[in-house]
Amino acid sequence: MLLPDSLPLSRKQLRSIGRATARINLWHGSVRSGKTIASLLAFVIAVATAGPSGLIIIAGKTIQTIERNVLEPLQDPALFGPLARHVVHTRGASTAIILGRTVHLIGANDAKAEGRLRGLTAQLAYVDEATLVPEGFWTQLLARLSTPGARLYATTNPDSPRHWLKVGYLDRADKLNLRAWHFRLADNPSLSPEYVANLSAEYVGLWRRRMIDGEWVVAEGAIYGMWDEDEHVVSELPEMRRHWAGIDYGTTNPFSAILLGLGVDGRLYACAEYRHDSRATHRQLTDAQYSEAVRKWLADYRPPGAPDNAPKGVTPEWVFIDPSAASFSTQMWSDGHSNPARASNSVGDGIRSVAAMLAAGRLLVHESCKGLLSEMPGYSWDPKATERGEDAPLKVNDHSCDALRYVVHSTAHEWRHLLTAPPAKEAAA
Template sequence: MQRGTDILPPLSDKQLDSIRQATRRINVWHGSVRSGKTIASLLAFLVAVRRAPASGLILICGRSLQTIERNIIEPLQAPALFGDVAAEVRHTRGATTAVILGRTVHLIGASDARAEGRLRGLTAALAYVDEITLLPEAFWVQLLARLSAPGARLLGTTNPDSPRHWAKVGYLDRAGELDLAAWHFKLADNPSLSPAYVAALAAEYTGLWRRRMIDGAWVVAEGAIYDMYDEQQHVVDELPAMRRHWLGIDYGTTNPFSAVLLGLGDDDRLYAVAEWRYDSRAARRQMTDAQYSAAVRGWLDELGIVPEWTFVDPSAASYSAQLWADGHPGVARADNSVLDGIRTVSNALDAGLLYVHRSCEGLLTELPDYSWSEQAAARGEDQPNKINDHSVDALRYALHSTAHEWRHLIAPMP
């Protein structure tokens, strides 16, 4: 494999050591994003493929076939990363096999526990696992059982998760008991990153995700979710002129219904401009989809605003259909990736990009009290408490569904 400034990025001593020492049954690279763990693990994987015995299958496993193609196959095919070896990685997009260094490699997605059945009956000599913590534990256990060829090895990477995650408790913490080697990487371990890029990357994470993705720490989700929120800093009484508007709607019948209007001001900042909220329990009267549609459209008419897009709670299909029938423009299913959405809101608040107008009473009530579930954390999971979350969900729908429109406004930390 060629080396040189124009072929492979420079490798740190930690990366080189991990490649040489990845000879145990289980070999795990973990730590922060862009810390160099993936390039080191892929180089070790290529060495292992070249040396793998003819008996036993070679596997690459990940959350889905698409993530395997994006995170593993495409980098392996990049000459800038792997030189001449890149030409020896052949794959047709969508196919469940690839040919790497002349060996057939099987690509297996594992999005849920049922994927474990795809491993039954096979004998593997080598497996590479992308993002271990995102896979079902049952799949992982079955995969280890299938690595039964003489000298079989598993190589895998992951970003940190909860300290109670099965991968941490059951494997990394028991490295001394198991045939397992692990290497922890931080951003400083990647010599190919420029200071400007590191600063920009650090600006994209805050709170829990900053500790995991930047510091590489296995930390638990606890306490307030938006712990960076400060009423003195984030609540405004006056609004600048707005050049764009989007609407997020969290639908409720017995639970409160909340619509939060998000605006992009002429000052390049985001504002929760206004809120319409209805609590059927407090009013002792439920509303139909048609009544909600009329009420929201009437509220927008009073404001004199037509949002570019209205992002609706994905579970509220009948209400979305009602909005379409009533001629409401730009109705779309909100992106309901909860943790990613929470991170988006956190980043915008922490960067001083997002503000809330004082009229948004429901949102102002919920923001400081929105918290992580202690019960879920005890299971090694990150989940918000499902209580008093209707306006924060509506804000998340609008903000996360439009992140591609405004993310460039987050300035790198000095």
Template structure:
């Protein structure tokens, strides 16, 4: 590894963090903004640590899922220009729970819920790397620490900030050396490879809560309006341009609560449009519908508004309704219910002028202004929206976030607001 060459492309903070991590007794933590260079620095430290790791004990990489580990860690190691010196030294088959890195077997562990701790229970671990540590359950993190039983064992981790009450901040970052932690806070200025145009793009895409956390690197509460960029004068349109491709139809299922459906299309101007909505509120109508009735009305809604799109995305809690749709000849997909990432996807599209709502969809337009974070839950460390008047917003989140791989590369370039 040519350290002189690396020194010419890494920032002083990146270099200091690599040296410091290797000298840290147990836990090294890189925190801060997205695209700030913390991942590259942490991976370089990890590679050196792999070479130095004791023969006795496992080496593990931990992430929320196996897929995120492959995307965030394995793929960069195999393809990044910076890691060209690793050619032939990183071996991994897509979907496999192991990789071979610099001749050592490395176990890839998804930790999306509390049950994941069973995957490392009883193991002896010499080196661990954790991607996005705030997304790992606290119980798993504590179990992982208890498995570092080899002399000189280390845990390296990266994260973006979360709420100030998050256990990683209160129990580890703030306590620092007293619990064996050494940490570095990264901002966009710490990544020398970023061009100003890319920084401007990030500033446009990350708004509100996400700008404070992911761009400014703050550990801040989720408070106030969620879609604070919402402007009906900008986002609601009287006329929808020709739809060049239907993307999805989506539905948030309700019996006592409203059932809210809508359809999403790609306009000729390369923006996403919610073109139609259909809502049934049993409290207004004084009658609840069965799954058979909902299926018939939902399918009629699709047939009346342009036919059946490639993807029909349904509230993941509505298993019985999805079964009924299948029996009626309509195949559906369970919506991606990652609430905060889904909200962030919608917010980014609104902020960069790439999502519009047709004026014929007043029900959902009326929900945007009042959608807020639950401040009581935020004080406890959880980012949760207040569950009031959100059925249309859940619907559009399912329809957009679940199909993001389909429309992502078909949209126009983001509109970057000019500085005042």
């Protein structure tokens, strides 16, 4: 099982591979820190030396994440050399062949996943992103590792210090048959300084401490601690290259739409806002009325500072809608709106996207977005969720913040390069 010379391994990686002989072996720490390569090598060595009794399992949030994070790297000759030829999998299938052994793939994205383990007897298991699987699934998987010498291999990025994996296992390592290795970004010898700098620019605040420094830290206080009205609020807008929109739907709660523009200066701007608060106006609107209101808002839009005789109207490339508002999305389609789309609703990732752009000075808000400006300073983590080991914002005065999150994160592939690009003036110099 020879590895290519192009895959340098650090002493920490080699040490973890050689010592991964406990019942529970856990690699945790920052993104791209080398923990996944080390854990996969240790797992494959265990597969190669495993006896014939008991199943071999790879578990993750979904089959798709298992394919992306585990099987595709194992099948990459640049990473695993000749070994890659001995990893066979058909996309979407629930089994794979590794070194001639059948390996069962199990998605564990909810509490029902625990039932998929009932009745199994396993000798080896690998868990990708362990903090994302339900605690009940993890507990049941350990119970199924019942053959002599059975082992579990797992990797994860850090989460809340009150997460069940931290409290129940890492903090009790001295009382369990468990070995754990903590990795930081600097522990990966294969990364270039340029890549490390680029990755570091994408994470700020809570996520920087977790994803770059590899710390298990609590989410507390203001979500956008870098928010500064003097820096982030503007009274004028540059010419825009592109527009998108994000909508957070509400009936009794406020309905908010944010128009996002990509300026010629390489920055994102919350250009305008439509907001209807039924409690304040004592008038609830139907889906059809909201659809018409959004249409009129976009048709009447004129950039701030434009002369009165300048043409009105803007057509966003996509309108990203609250994914829970299925009936409103249907109404928008029926009314012929331009490109309604289901917004990405990964809350943590969406907040991180907004935070990264704010911290880089690449996301600014026009002073006309009154609802958004009123919400940003008070947008905070929910302390009760934090006590449960979860990261969740308080569901209070967050509607325009949600609309902004939808449109910013749903277009991340369009603007991510801006995080490391020089400002327009520097680029032109």
